Amino acid sequence: MAIQAAEWWRGAVIYQVYPRSFQDTNSDGLGDLKGITRRLPHIANLGVDAIWLSPFFKSPMADMGYDVSDYCDVDPIFGTLDDFDEMMAVAHSLGLKVIIDQVISHTSDQHPWFVESRSSRTNPKADWYVWADPKRDGTAPNNWLSIFGGPGWEWDGVRRQYYQHNFLTSQPDLNFHNTEVQDAVLKTVKFWLDRGVDGFRLDTVNYYFCDKLLRDNPPHEPDTSDGGLDAPDSNPYGMQNHLHDKTQPENLDFLKRFRTLLNQYEARATVGEVGDGARSLKTVAAYTSGGDKLHMCYTFDLLGPDFTAAHIRNCVETFQKTVVDGWVCWAFSNHDVKRHVSRFAKAEEERPMIAKLAISVLAALRGSICLYQGEELGLAEAELAFEDLRDPYGIRFWPAFKGRDGCRTPMPWEAGKAHAGFTSAEKSWLPVPYEQAALSVDTQEEDVNSVLTHYRQMLEFRKRHPALLDGDMEFIGTNQDLLAFTREKNGEKLLFVFNLTRKSAEFRLAVGMTLGEHVDMPGSGGLAGRESIQLEALSAHCHRI
Missing domain, CATH: 2.60.40.1180 (Golgi alpha-mannosidase II)
Incomplete structure (x- = not known):
């Protein structure tokens, strides 16, 4: 039996686009929505089913758009809502679904909601964020930490209270215990549903709720097994067992509300990002079971350095045993981790072979799969100088951890052009290394032995055999x-x-x-x-x- 149209996401191949690094069309050194529209035929020719756009919303860009100041508008650096509508229309004409990021666990501190919330303790949005009084000695309410380093609390002199932030201090956490917050967030989701988007990738989906009593987290040995943001040895975040600052049971009811909204529209889907260390698969099971919450989730299980039979088998079998009726989305790379060709290859000359083998493995697994822009070219992690870094996480933990800019460098399109055809500006927001320019799309387009050709052939092979989609x-x-x-x-x-x-x-x-x-x-x-x-x-x- 074929997969029903409403379940297009089951077994789908999703291509992640990092907008500021995909294609620049206005010569400012930054990618934009018109650039995505221009390059959609490349994505469609790969044989994927959907694109996932990393955030393009209005933002001060302290965390490259993951600090949203307006959920219902496009940031001017990326274009306009009309540009988005045009991009989506072209994508649909090419048979591509469009998934957009929803970063709703927190906002920017410049979001109007937070500006009002911090203005007093009595305003209508006073309880829209996680505020707490200091301890008697003036210190933070508890021992929670930020993934980006330091305490997970920031003092606000106007309210004379602390607010919680799991990431940057400029990314205050919303208080999902307040149903008005849930209503407001879902209203922004409806805005994009009405605009015709096909689904949502939910950033940090297990971070929406924190413990209402704000209890301390117990200590824990650092866990680097998931390869995610909370894992580098240089970060003390992994020294806590995060029992109380994320993955709270109340999240299940909110995800049901989210699903109820989606069910009012035809053939829409969600994929949640779960970063929960050793508990990730249990969380995925809870979030995808029953058909009334998320459609699928992905974890950091395959985003680490281990490319062995034992590791992959353990990850997949553990998922199959733990998640009875849910669905998974597998990936080897994304915008937050070192590119997998660099993680898996032991020598530079191995990289093309590893790139081809990795997509062959990924395409044969049971589940949906996510590809990250540039992996179809066999791109390795870029080596950048400290002065070129833009990632606040990388800057914070340099030199022990070099951050995420190495996987976010611009897409190389044409080897003979400046910045490999990404931009005509004098300077690109991140440099395009020579090694990446040499692997540009135009150099691989007609090469029958290229990584790009292998990707196209392997994804076509996957579609030819229904057993690979959901068998x-x-x-x-x-x-x-x-x-x-x-x-x-x-x-x-x-x-x-x-x-x-x-x-x-x-x-x-x-x-x-x-x-x-x-x-x-x-x-x-x-x-x-x-x-x-x-x-x-x-x-x-x-x-x-």
Whole structure:
């Protein structure tokens, strides 16, 4: 049975666009909505189903747009609402769904809601943010920390109270315990639904509520397993067990309210970002079960440095055991983490091979998948000088942690042009390294052996086989470091074997397993016999069984 149109998101391939780094059309060195419209054919030609736009809302840009000052308008650096409407119309004409970021756990301190809230303790929005009195000695109400370093509280001299901020001090947290806040947030969501967007990526979706009693977090050993923002060794945030400043039970009822609103529109979807350390999959299970909250979530499980059979199998099997009726969205890269080619490759010459192998693995997993702009070119992490950094997180933790600018450098389109065709301005907001310009779209466009060509072929292969979209998945045990599993739907059963190691390996067939015809998966190799399959280093194989 085919996936119903209302469930287009199930098994979908979503392409993340970071607007300020995609394409500049007005020569100010920053990407814009018209630039996205111009380059939509490239995205459509990849064979993806949807685009996810990182924030383009009005913002002072202290955190590159994740500090919103107006949820219902476009920041002038990106264009206008008319530009957005034009972009969305072109996307839809190309068969692409449009997902936009919703950053609703916090606002900018320049948002009118916060300006009013901080003006007094008695104004109509006085309780719209998380305010608290100091302790008797003047210190913060509790020990909560900010992911961006230091206390999670900031003193306000007008109210003579502290306000909570999980991120920058200029990003105060909304008080979702106040139903008026929920109503106001949902009204802004409705604004975009009425404009025709197809879905929402919910930033920090488990951060909406904090403990009403503001209890201290207990200590915890630093957990770097998820590879996310809260993980670098240089950040004391990981030294707490975050029981009280996020992932509160009240969040479930709000997500139900969100889903109820979406259900009033046809074929809309949500994908939530869950950063909850070792508890992330349990949180995903809670947020996606029952069909009345989020449609799907993604975690940081595959966004770390580990590209091994054991790790990937553990992540997927744990999800399958923990999340009974929910759905997951897998990704190897995004705008917050080091590009996966740099994380996974042990040498520069491995990078093209790793890039191809990674998308082959990702496309074969059960779930939806997210691609991050530039990974289809095999882009590695850019090495930037401190004076080039724009990311407040990177600046704060330099040099122990270099921040997120290395994965946010502009998209290289044309190798022979200044800034690789991203902008005609004298200076781009972030530099385009020579190594990235050399991998530009135009250099790979007609190369049958390029990473870009492999991405297109692999995504087309995924669409040709419905088993890869939402078919069953079962792992096969091996005596070697091989990733082996089957995908099955409607009578088609495919065997995938991936050798993620740097040496050749043999996959021995289980007793009673018989190979059918070899499936011509892009990049697939190996020699198959009656009892085993021989695989070269960093290679893949697919067979019907």
